[in-house]
Amino acid sequence: MSVDSPLVCVGKVPFGKGVFATQDILAGTDLGEVQGKVIDDPDYSSPYCIDLGSRYSLEPRAPYRYLNHCCSPNCQLMTHETVCEDGTPGPREVRVEALIDISGDVELTIDYQWSATGAIRCLCGSQACRGWIVAEEELAAFLQSNTRQRRSRTLAK
Numbered sequence: 001m002s003v004d005s006p007l008v009c010v011g012k013v014p015f016g017k018g019v020f021a022t023q024d025i026l027a028g029t030d031l032g033e034v035q036g037k038v039i040d041d042p043d044y045s046s047p048y049c050i051d052l053g054s055r056y057s058l059e060p061r062a063p064y065r066y067l068n069h070c071c072s073p074n075c076q077l078m079t080h081e082t083v084c085e086d087g088t089p090g091p092r093e094v095r096v097e098a099l100i101d102i103s104g105d106v107e108l109t110i111d112y113q114w115s116a117t118g119a120i121r122c123l124c125g126s127q128a129c130r131g132w133i134v135a136e137e138e139l140a141a142f143l144q145s146n147t148r149q150r151r152s153r154t155l156a157k
């Protein structure tokens with residue numbers, strides 16, 4: 001599938017750019033691969049990069065560079081393992097899949113599922129908003145450590 005997938009386009013949202021459906025999309029539709037530059041550096045990080053497992057990161061190109069987070073997303077990233085010629089784990093292939101039926105002109109979102117160390121406040125506005133952009137399974141531990149940190153900062157004064 002080409003980078004300029006006809007199913008989606010990049011559009012404006014209040015705080016930057018987002019990806020929008022250009023037509024009705026059915027749940028389970030494969031919306032194509034997230035293409036971009038594969039970076040072979042375990043310490044690499046950027047606001048848009050996707051962890052590809054092992055030591056790889058992906059710096060995605062448009063349109064999927066602009067997929068925004070929502071705590072009730074309508075899409076998800078599907079990752080597929082790959083193997084290098086020497087048998088070591090290769091960079092995962094990442095594809096976007098529709099989780100629910102999506103109408104044309106609706107913004108596509110995914111759950112970033114960030115680790116607790118990278119969590120930031122979430123403003124997605126969904127009814128199920130967790131308040132933080134952080135993986136659901138790390139939320140409880142994150143909130144606890146967040147409270148602990150605040151407490152230890154107070155004690156340090």
Ligand SMILES: [Zn+2]
Nearest residue numbers: 071122124129
């Ligand atoms: Zn949210």
